[in-house]
Amino acid sequence: MDISTPAPQDITSNFSELDEAEFRLRGITKEIVRNQYETLMINRKEVHILEGAQEENGVVKQEKATVKKLKQQFKKESKNLNLCHFIVSSNQYNEIVATLEKFYAQFDPEKESFGRYVNRNQSYQLATFFRKIKRFPFYKTLQQNLKKHNESARHTDLGKLHMTHEILYGANINFNTLPKMLFPFYKRLKKSSVTLFEGRFLQALREGSKFKHVAMQFCVPSKSQKQFNDVLNNISTPRVIKKMKNVTVNFIHCPVQSETICVNNKNEIVREKDNSILFSTPGHGVYLSALNEIKDDIIYISGAENVKSKKIQLPLNRFRRVLMSQLLSSRRLADTIITELRDENYQPNPQRTEEVIRLIKKEFNIVLPSEIQNFTTEEKNKLICEYLDKPLRVCAAIKGSQPGESKPCWISHANGKHLALVHPEELNHLSEEQDILYKNIEYYVPGEMACSIQRYNGEKYNLAEYCDNKEGFRSVRFHKDQDIACLQRPGLWNGNMLKWNTILIEMPQRLYQPFKGLEDLIS
Template identity: 25%
Template sequence: MNFSEKDTQQINKKGISIQEVEEQIAIFKRGNIKVNITEAATVGKGISQVEAAEKHELIKFYDEEKDNFSILKFVPASGAASRMFKSLHQFADEFDPEKHELREYLDSTGDSDLRKFFNHFEKLPFYEHAVEKAKKNNSGYSDLSSDSQYKVLVKTILESDGLFLSNLPKGLVPFHKYSQHTATAFEEHLFEAAKYIAVDGVAKLHFTVAEGDKEKFQNEWKQIQQRVEEKTGVKFEIEYSYQDPKTDTIAVDNDFKPFRTEDDELFFRPGGHGALIENMNQLDEEIVFVKNIDNVVTEDKVQNVVDHKKMLGGTLFKVQQKVHGYLETLDKGNVPSEKLDEIQDFLRKELFIKDSSNHDLFIEYLKEKLHRPLRVCGMVKNEGEPGGGPFLVKDKNGETSLQIIEGAQIDDENPEQAKTAREATHFNPVDIVCSLKDHKGQAYDLNKYVDEDMSFIADKTKDGKALKALERPGLWNGGMAKWNTIFVEVPVETFNPVKTVSDLLKESHQPQ
């Protein structure tokens, strides 16, 4: 591939090498590689189901052990709120109260979320603020028909002279209306984290944000800090990071040539949430909880979420103790054959790592399999919510392990693979706790445990022209493919994402 001097300067400025760009172009030519799912992970076969007594013991164990570790909550929060308000933007563009009744418009769209929005508008956390702003900006508001008022209110929510909510990062949209204040998702994450990650009275959180939004989050923290710290009795250390430009990926046209903008520059796109493995790799903490920005509940419902976070953390501590103990035994040498058999049984029965090969260097093999980052992932029963699923997956070397797989990674045209996919009973709510340091206290280089074959090619457009975009292996998919993994069932009540504005009307987002 021949790049001009201008191209080379642009590539170098991003911190990327020409070789990396050429490797990315080779991936486009290769195409997506489908995974080989051998079984759906189900309860008893890859997913643990914790009974009440054991759950109580795990919570107790977590509470006893957590102060011995440095702990942090990692929240991907770079997403914009624009998708949340997509149906409202369409309504604002299309609905004319002079020509149609609202009821007729809703019937024509068949959009149940939009209908729910108008049926229960007054329960939204920003309703009163929107009405107040609408009246201020429209002197004749009170004389308008109800349908015209709805149109004005929607435009007030969306537009720059109103609340401009769809221009905010999702984490700063008002989510919950309490008697004395309104809380954003950002604030609810702090309140929740104080209940399970605080060590010595300090809770550490790390938010990955869009580069232009850091100051907005910092300003929000200044506004709420006193209230949150007084309410929780906890001090907070909050960090922010951006997606590193060197994780951006080249885009190509349909002939696999580098896509160029109207200014004849190479076009790079963010590499998807999988690029955040680099942000995580920079963390210094031993234990990291991962949760998406929009998955929160109101204060009165948070204890159930906290209990299950502690249960996952207790599970991690127990498995981590066993792994570290085994590694220390192997490091000492002269390991009895019974102990080696025990370690191999642990790999097969608890981590579900299965390898049909015979290994001449058996102890080195055991060390290599144990010496990996560890994650415990909550899994929720399928109830129609979207999300990747837990599967047993065989890699190109013939090794089987537990993986979180997205639908796009599965070969739907292969009847056996499609059948296995349909047998999935659970999905991934992104409820993960990670152990990032080994038995000697050394941090793992997380980049070594990424399966680059799990990158994903998607069709996009730029300036009206078609292009192919490359997303790096997803953070909890290919980005953690070579980690050791434990799946544990958690109740659906712990999963409360806000994908559309109408999701804020669900019971989990309505304070009691």
């Protein structure tokens, strides 16, 4: 798709009365829609990478003794702590459905073979999926649905189209209407399929006894709320309810007024068949306001997808406790320094100030601007507190690469360098130098992080003050029969946490086995 961005034009004169009525129902105005369009058309200022984070330069590889100490400390503290487990799907856009929809819309077995389609579109996951289709959780239902088609066509290229249609729209499967968190991903006792939602719910339930209270916040599409309620009711057996004494489950929806327009390759607003404007969920960044309302001691944010293998769940939960324990330890250290330096009776000590500057670089990845050397000790102390008095997150970082995942980078920000998590779509891809820098970064972040949003004096931070104020960027997706560009808001752990302090802990690769693509449905 050509994603060039011409000069913005005023599109408000093209809106019909029905369009404006839709805007009123959504609680938006045509001026807001115009601003969305202009944002899609304008080349925004991209992130500028200085270097990638690596071991001893942003990423900590913890020693066994440190891990043991953190686990022991966590065991002592957790019973008195309230935990909020904030679970998001990495993208409301469903890559699995999009891959199948694109194949169903574009593949014509009379014009090309399936193999040629796969090679032309590099859809190798699609080839694997059909080769191992018998492992598909709904295979028996699929076979039943296919009886209405010609028996001889089932193992042909045309048969693959029939199967795709039944998977997307067929009775008792109907993936086209399922949110990603309700996709089945493994068999339980060889009888029933377990969804991502169930997997995360049961995973968190096992951790509930370790805390004073656990609040599970699932970010889900509002139109799918009934489906989630039905699944939750089905798994809420007396035994499960007994375990939920200190666990609550809540659902968070993307506000309808946050949804944004999309444009086609002619930069025209995309419309549905009934001529209504297509609105798209602008990514998980829209949940920042919900995050801002949480009052628990620890907020643990994770993507819904990391539950593919049951074997990793116990060690993964142990690793999460390490992140949470590190968060508590680092928060205490930050609060101690701020309290010390802001005490009205504190006598400025140049030696202590230089010691703190080195300490916050080592422990919090805080790099103060170079001109601080010209400041007085009092001015240095004030700046230290300003940089340290921010929301804090301790994130997992994995050595290796994973397509589409954010990477930890030192970026140019304000008056110096800052450690941030950068998504590939935030880059200036016209710069070969930036592309090479990003490609060669050794680590990626899997969306596993423990967060603290309370200040040293007990007050809560206003998270809106610590995010990137850019309105968003273009993200290309497949919809129906065409590529479209949607407005993606700064990601929850990307632009929306840009001004947070970030600590990175190396996570073993084996603990991240995400459920994302077609191959995962049959693995």
